[in-house]
Amino acid sequence: MAGAKVSNFSPLDPAAAEPFYRQIYDRFRGSIASGLLKPGDRIPSARALTKELGLARGTIDAAYSLLAAEGYIQARGQAGTVVTPGLKLRTPVADPVPQAATRVAEVSFRPDSILPFQMGLPALDVFPRKIWARLGARCLRAMQAPDMVHPSVFGLRALRAEIAAYLQVSRGINCAPSQVFVTSGYRHTMELIAHAFLKAGDRVWLENPGYPPTRELLRHMNIAAVPVPVDGEGMVVAEGIKFAPRARAAVVTPAHQSPLSVSLSLPRRLALLDWAVRNNAWVIEDDYDGEYRYVSRPLPSLKSLDRDGRVLYAGTFSKVLLPSIRLAYLVVPETQVERFEQITQAFAGGSPELTQAIVTAFITEGHFARHIQRMRKLYAERREATVAGLERVLGKHMRIDSQPGGMHLILRLQGRRSDRRLVARMRAAGLYGEALTDWTMDGDGASALLLSFTNIDSQTSAEKLGKRILQLI
Amino acid sequence: MAGAKVSNFSPLDPAAAEPFYRQIYDRFRGSIASGLLKPGDRIPSARALTKELGLARGTIDAAYSLLAAEGYIQARGQAGTVVTPGLKLRTPVADPVPQAATRVAEVSFRPDSILPFQMGLPALDVFPRKIWARLGARCLRAMQAPDMVHPSVFGLRALRAEIAAYLQVSRGINCAPSQVFVTSGYRHTMELIAHAFLKAGDRVWLENPGYPPTRELLRHMNIAAVPVPVDGEGMVVAEGIKFAPRARAAVVTPAHQSPLSVSLSLPRRLALLDWAVRNNAWVIEDDYDGEYRYVSRPLPSLKSLDRDGRVLYAGTFSKVLLPSIRLAYLVVPETQVERFEQITQAFAGGSPELTQAIVTAFITEGHFARHIQRMRKLYAERREATVAGLERVLGKHMRIDSQPGGMHLILRLQGRRSDRRLVARMRAAGLYGEALTDWTMDGDGASALLLSFTNIDSQTSAEKLGKRILQLI
Numbered sequence: 001m002a003g004a005k006v007s008n009f010s011p012l013d014p015a016a017a018e019p020f021y022r023q024i025y026d027r028f029r030g031s032i033a034s035g036l037l038k039p040g041d042r043i044p045s046a047r048a049l050t051k052e053l054g055l056a057r058g059t060i061d062a063a064y065s066l067l068a069a070e071g072y073i074q075a076r077g078q079a080g081t082v083v084t085p086g087l088k089l090r091t092p093v094a095d096p097v098p099q100a101a102t103r104v105a106e107v108s109f110r111p112d113s114i115l116p117f118q119m120g121l122p123a124l125d126v127f128p129r130k131i132w133a134r135l136g137a138r139c140l141r142a143m144q145a146p147d148m149v150h151p152s153v154f155g156l157r158a159l160r161a162e163i164a165a166y167l168q169v170s171r172g173i174n175c176a177p178s179q180v181f182v183t184s185g186y187r188h189t190m191e192l193i194a195h196a197f198l199k200a201g202d203r204v205w206l207e208n209p210g211y212p213p214t215r216e217l218l219r220h221m222n223i224a225a226v227p228v229p230v231d232g233e234g235m236v237v238a239e240g241i242k243f244a245p246r247a248r249a250a251v252v253t254p255a256h257q258s259p260l261s262v263s264l265s266l267p268r269r270l271a272l273l274d275w276a277v278r279n280n281a282w283v284i285e286d287d288y289d290g291e292y293r294y295v296s297r298p299l300p301s302l303k304s305l306d307r308d309g310r311v312l313y314a315g316t317f318s319k320v321l322l323p324s325i326r327l328a329y330l331v332v333p334e335t336q337v338e339r340f341e342q343i344t345q346a347f348a349g350g351s352p353e354l355t356q357a358i359v360t361a362f363i364t365e366g367h368f369a370r371h372i373q374r375m376r377k378l379y380a381e382r383r384e385a386t387v388a389g390l391e392r393v394l395g396k397h398m399r400i401d402s403q404p405g406g407m408h409l410i411l412r413l414q415g416r417r418s419d420r421r422l423v424a425r426m427r428a429a430g431l432y433g434e435a436l437t438d439w440t441m442d443g444d445g446a447s448a449l450l451l452s453f454t455n456i457d458s459q460t461s462a463e464k465l466g467k468r469i470l471q472l473i
Numbered sequence: 474m475a476g477a478k479v480s481n482f483s484p485l486d487p488a489a490a491e492p493f494y495r496q497i498y499d500r501f502r503g504s505i506a507s508g509l510l511k512p513g514d515r516i517p518s519a520r521a522l523t524k525e526l527g528l529a530r531g532t533i534d535a536a537y538s539l540l541a542a543e544g545y546i547q548a549r550g551q552a553g554t555v556v557t558p559g560l561k562l563r564t565p566v567a568d569p570v571p572q573a574a575t576r577v578a579e580v581s582f583r584p585d586s587i588l589p590f591q592m593g594l595p596a597l598d599v600f601p602r603k604i605w606a607r608l609g610a611r612c613l614r615a616m617q618a619p620d621m622v623h624p625s626v627f628g629l630r631a632l633r634a635e636i637a638a639y640l641q642v643s644r645g646i647n648c649a650p651s652q653v654f655v656t657s658g659y660r661h662t663m664e665l666i667a668h669a670f671l672k673a674g675d676r677v678w679l680e681n682p683g684y685p686p687t688r689e690l691l692r693h694m695n696i697a698a699v700p701v702p703v704d705g706e707g708m709v710v711a712e713g714i715k716f717a718p719r720a721r722a723a724v725v726t727p728a729h730q731s732p733l734s735v736s737l738s739l740p741r742r743l744a745l746l747d748w749a750v751r752n753n754a755w756v757i758e759d760d761y762d763g764e765y766r767y768v769s770r771p772l773p774s775l776k777s778l779d780r781d782g783r784v785l786y787a788g789t790f791s792k793v794l795l796p797s798i799r800l801a802y803l804v805v806p807e808t809q810v811e812r813f814e815q816i817t818q819a820f821a822g823g824s825p826e827l828t829q830a831i832v833t834a835f836i837t838e839g840h841f842a843r844h845i846q847r848m849r850k851l852y853a854e855r856r857e858a859t860v861a862g863l864e865r866v867l868g869k870h871m872r873i874d875s876q877p878g879g880m881h882l883i884l885r886l887q888g889r890r891s892d893r894r895l896v897a898r899m900r901a902a903g904l905y906g907e908a909l910t911d912w913t914m915d916g917d918g919a920s921a922l923l924l925s926f927t928n929i930d931s932q933t934s935a936e937k938l939g940k941r942i943l944q945l946i
Contacts, residue, residue, distance in 0.1 A: 113619070114618055114619065114622060118622075124621050125618075133614050133616065136613040136827070137613060140605065140606035140609040140610060143602055146586070146587065148597050148600065148795045148797050149594055149597070149795075149796050149797060151796075151797055184657060184822030184823070184824070185822030186822075187819070187820055187821065187822050188820075188821075188822040191820050216818075216819050219819075220668060220819045220820070221668075323622050323624075324623065324827070325826075325827070326624070326824060327825075343693065345689075346690050346692075346693045347660055347690060348660065349657030349658030349659075349660050349799050350657070350799055351657070351799060351825075352797060352798050352800075352825055352828045353798075354797070354825075354827065354828060355825045355828065
């Protein structure tokens with residue numbers, strides 16, 4: 001059977017602009033789209049196809065990884081590789097490359113495996129696993145009846161208190177533990193905020209470019225996203241006021257704008273708060289990595305300037321501890337505690353007792369503060385090493401933005417190169433990257449790569465990886 | 474200061490219908506409502522008040538527990554007891570007792586401490602904590618990079634596979650792991666279902682009486698709940714069709730109706746599926762404790778009869794393992810997998826890797842199946858012992874429904890006694906109970922107590938507790 005499918009291949013074109021792996025990818029994609037290959041059909045093994053076409057095994061592997069990453073095929077071990085059962089193509093295949101790039105972008109925020117440059121991850125190699133495992137084992141051994149029942153949907157009392165104390169010291173936020181609500185991540189925080197304070201048809205300012213999942217979530221709730229441009233001082237508040245003065249909320253990343261990493265300037269911060277007060281609007285401060293600033297002390301949060309109770313502060317443990325623990329939090333103004341308690345009781349499942357208990361112990365015993373200090377130093381080093389390594393190899397093709405903080409780099413592509421196309425190739429070659437264009441609301445912004453440096457351990461590693469990118473340009 | 478407040482007490486009335494604890498409770502509540510006592514004000518210690526009024530310490534304690542349970546006061550250790558800071562009364566105090574009962578009902582589904590008869594809990598004393606702690610410590614020690622990044626928002630692959638296999642054997646459900654979505658609890662499951670398949674203004678059938686949080690959640694999403702009566706065969710499907718033939722969904726508890734514990738009869742099951750197919754409506758099967766049936770084998774699920782992909786099956790580990798792990802799941806029809814993947818990616822934070830890994834190991838190694846077997850036997854014994862003990866003491870005042878399964882008893886109050894009033898008194902006396910009236914949508918149903926038996930370890934214990942209830946009638 002497999003042989004029959006392979007024989008459908010007309011010879012590949014060595015003179016084509018597209019490399020072989022891309023040609024193979026396009027053929028399979030075309031066959032699937034046209035119905036020649038149906039969901040559940042077996043396709044030849046990479047080994048068989050390598051032999052049949054007389055190409056390097058790596059070429060076939062690259063094509064198959066891309067097809068698998070985009071959901072077209074599935075490896076089934078002994079049973080071989082098949083076209084994904086139940087696969088439905090959403091749109092006819094017109095222009096394979098941009099289409100492929102779009103699909104990659106769709107899945108790009110949560111890849112299946114860990115790749116070099118992967119965004120949103122802390123340094124995994126230096127996480128204090130032994131301490132963590134020890135605290136966890138202790139919590140498990142100490143489990144008594146009160147730890148076995150439904151945890152408070154607001155979050156563990158002790159954890160809320162630790163978060164409030166931490167925010168006071170590190171982010172200049174004055175709040176009582178009762179104002180802190182533990183959630184299972186940024187999406188969950190945003191969803192609860194939307195249930196509490198927004199309704200279908202409302203308009204919300206979003207930074208443009210900005211974190212794509214926010215607009216996805218609002219779209220599903222029929223809330224209209226109003227793109228507000230970002231310049232060197234962060235969100236251009238005056239433009240927001242011009243476009244949508246009566247918006248119900250603004251989502252901002254004041255510490256390091258996501259993804260441009262610029263800080264929201266003080267005049268802008270004051271203008272934003274002033275607008276919110278005058279319009280009874282909400283400012284949602286997404287402080288996802290405010291701790292990680294390398295050129296000066298971390299900035300106080302926008303929330304610390306909030307005299308009128310208009311700022312909802314969203315923090316997370318994903319970046320400062322681990323994403324796998326699914327712990328984030330929201331600080332609401334004192335006046336909104338009761339409203340938010342109702343919403344949390346109606347919607348929230350609560351976070352598992354165990355993970356909350358481990359994090360609480362980790363903070364209480366001083367490991368948390370030490371870990372952040374250590375990571376700040378390490379990230380400053382890794383950032384510098386990664387910039388040096390990539391500039392050396394890719395300097396002719398890209399310009400690296402200089403930024404005061406954050407966990408990723410921005411590499412501006414020279415000329416009219418498509419960041420989406422490059423990202424799709426990188427993914428096929430086993431490298432992570434995100435395209436700035438995919439973070440831009442009209443999909444028509446500057447062309448740049450977003451690459452995380454947190455897991456790049458030396459300049460040598462960065463150079464090696466840079467060379468792999470160079471081959472894909 | 475404390476003395477000054479106490480001296481506001483005019484003498485209590487020994488001839489009044491209300492017992493002393495209730496009179497004290499009413500006084501404090503009145504003083505708070507009238508502003509005589511303000512949030513943050515200290516109130517006398519229970520000891521001081523006991524002395525001042527010359528009453529039994531237990532009387533004062535009962536009043537204070539009720540005030541604390543309802544959020545009016547807070548114990549502050551050394552700092553004494555204060556009126557809850559930030560407290561806002563939602564409605565003026567007109568009729569203290571029903572008002573109080575309503576407030577108790579509002580908080581009753583998630584009390585702060587573990588009380589006798591508490592609903593929704595498995596037997597905590599016999600949970601295999603050592604095995605659990607051992608598996609947990611092993612997962613923690615084995616933590617590698619892939620366990621540290623964002624877990625799949627659909628749920629751990631291995632856990633989804635274990636759930637699918639379990640449902641096949643135990644509930645007659647044929648599904649692929651890709652149809653199983655891990656959530657953080659029933660509310661979370663319902664919320665995701667609502668995002669995926671319902672919209673504001675839709676109508677949804679709910680069993681009446683039925684689990685109150687469901688209607689709360691729908692209310693917050695502006696979805697109209699249509700109460701459908703329940704009789705000895707479960708939800709009266711014909712009435713649903715009569716009242717709201719075009720409803721978009723029906724939420725049912727076919728195994729043991731929540732709270733009446735009757736099973737949905739086969740003709741009703743078929744009628745419900747038939748209605749759903751003809752109207753493209755969804756049937757949400759909440760199978761919260763389908764495993765626990767004592768008089769015959771557990772019934773196959775409604776989902777197992779679903780030939781047309783109209784049933785969304787909601788299961789949970791809260792009852793068969795522990796509520797503190799916050800793990801539940803939803804099985805969607807194959808045709809809805811893609812839709813549900815989109816919704817989960819937009820909204821779900823994902824569940825922590827660690828708890829999912831522990832549960833997976835617990836299932837894989839056979840502990841789960843053994844635990845359910847053991848609990849089924851234990852609950853049958855505890856149910857029988859609790860019924861015997863309570864009937865002996867309370868038989869004149871209440872009639873205990875006989876039911877084939879579930880985790881709680883239904884005690885019908887004789888005469889025109891208010892279940893809400895009795896529940897408020899029980900709570901004040903440190904006993905848990907829920908009022909059937911609070912589970913009824915017009916608030917005007919039969920008067921009965923709902924009491925869990927899972928943590929009552931003998932007939933002697935049940936008798937002792939029964940005597941405490943007897944004093945409150």
